[in-house]
Amino acid sequence: MRTTLLNMTIDKLVEMMPWIKDYFSSFGIEPAEIGNLKLEELGSTPGEDYFTEKGTSFHDFIDGFFMFIEQIKALQQDSGFSINSLTILPGRNKNGEKEAFLVELKKGKVTAIVGPTGSGKSRLLGDIESLAQEDTPTGRRILVEGRSPSDEERFSTEGRFIAQLSQNMNFVMDLSVEDFLTLHAESRMVDEINHIVQKIYDTANVLAGEPFSRETPVTQLSGGQSRALMIADTALLSPASVVLIDEIENAGVDKVKSLELLVSNNKIVLISTHDPLLALSADQRIVIKNGGISKLLKTTDDEKKHLAGLEKIDRKITLMRDQLRTGEEIDLSDLLM
Numbered sequence: 001m002r003t004t005l006l007n008m009t010i011d012k013l014v015e016m017m018p019w020i021k022d023y024f025s026s027f028g029i030e031p032a033e034i035g036n037l038k039l040e041e042l043g044s045t046p047g048e049d050y051f052t053e054k055g056t057s058f059h060d061f062i063d064g065f066f067m068f069i070e071q072i073k074a075l076q077q078d079s080g081f082s083i084n085s086l087t088i089l090p091g092r093n094k095n096g097e098k099e100a101f102l103v104e105l106k107k108g109k110v111t112a113i114v115g116p117t118g119s120g121k122s123r124l125l126g127d128i129e130s131l132a133q134e135d136t137p138t139g140r141r142i143l144v145e146g147r148s149p150s151d152e153e154r155f156s157t158e159g160r161f162i163a164q165l166s167q168n169m170n171f172v173m174d175l176s177v178e179d180f181l182t183l184h185a186e187s188r189m190v191d192e193i194n195h196i197v198q199k200i201y202d203t204a205n206v207l208a209g210e211p212f213s214r215e216t217p218v219t220q221l222s223g224g225q226s227r228a229l230m231i232a233d234t235a236l237l238s239p240a241s242v243v244l245i246d247e248i249e250n251a252g253v254d255k256v257k258s259l260e261l262l263v264s265n266n267k268i269v270l271i272s273t274h275d276p277l278l279a280l281s282a283d284q285r286i287v288i289k290n291g292g293i294s295k296l297l298k299t300t301d302d303e304k305k306h307l308a309g310l311e312k313i314d315r316k317i318t319l320m321r322d323q324l325r326t327g328e329e330i331d332l333s334d335l336l337m
């Protein structure tokens with residue numbers, strides 16, 4: 001790797017690892033001014049004398065450069081804890097009665113949260129998001145890898161391992177989609193920024209019903225487009241290993257594909273939903289009644305067998321909804337009666 005990097009131009013290195021600009025700056029070197037030069041050529045321009053003046057040598061500068069990369073890579077691996085399991089210890093329902101179930105949530109598995117409106121689905125997501133320790137109305141406790149979370153895990157905003165996609169996504173910054181994704185990729189210190197930005201953008205366009213351009217300001221995206229962008233961003237760039245989703249079905253995104261994308265990235269996914277297709281796509285479902293977890297159901301083989309049929313019905317309804325929106329006549333020909 002050392003030889004490959006020594007043969008790359010400064011421009012290419014900065015494109016791959018924007019954070020290395022800081023290393024050059026610490027030697028008073030502005031990378032943009034020497035962008036065309038290969039790393040190994042810095043021995044002649046600015047030259048050995050320049051490094052001597054800075055109290056070092058070209059050799060030490062290069063050694064430091066590779067050490068800097070190693071350190072940042074180690075930091076990247078540490079940022080965002082990788083979580084294999086969460087446990088929900090029983091709290092109380094709205095009548096103060098104890099919940100009967102302890103629920104384990106495992107990496108790569110989807111859990112649906114179902115129950116009537118106002119029953120407490122969002123509350124459960126909120127308990128998990130805040131890693132509740134008997135300090136919310138439900139009195140639940142959430143364990144991380146079977147132990148109580150540290151204060152840092154609960155309250156630090158750095159390296160949070162839980163991402164929440166809420167029903168309303170409001171962007172406060174007026175950036176284009178491309179600038180927003182680039183900014184996020186830079187802050188995550190990933191290599192190949194352009195590549196990941198393109199991948200998230202392409203994926204978001206597949207998930208969103210109506211396509212959007214990279215130049216669109218994020219504040220002008222429709223509800224469905226902004227959710228699609230955040231889902232793709234969370235799945236492909238966020239270090240979070242737990243993703244909480246509040247009612248994806250009304251968001252105007254391809255819900256099944258969204259779920260597949262999140263699960264394929266080995267995350268713990270919880271989704272509050274009224275949608276049978278989503279609920280049965282999950283591995284298990286928590287039933288909430290009157291503020292408490294009243295049942296924990298594993299998705300049965302029989303239910304899974306019917307998923308394909310359910311998906312067909314769902315596609316038909318989506319098509320009819322689109323026809324309704326665009327003022328076309330609704331095609332009822334192949335509707336099952």
Ligand SMILES: Nc1ncnc2c1ncn2[C@@H]1O[C@H](COP(=O)(O)OP(=O)(O)OP(=O)(O)O)[C@@H](O)[C@H]1O
Nearest residue numbers: 092093094116117118119120121122123137138291
């Ligand atoms: N165990 C509980 N004890 C006390 N209050 C609770 C409990 N569970 C939920 N609540 C409260 O009940 C209210 C409704 O809960 P919540 O918003 O979570 O319902 P929901 O199922 O998400 O509803 P919707 O389907 O309409 O989004 C909230 O104010 C919530 O804090």
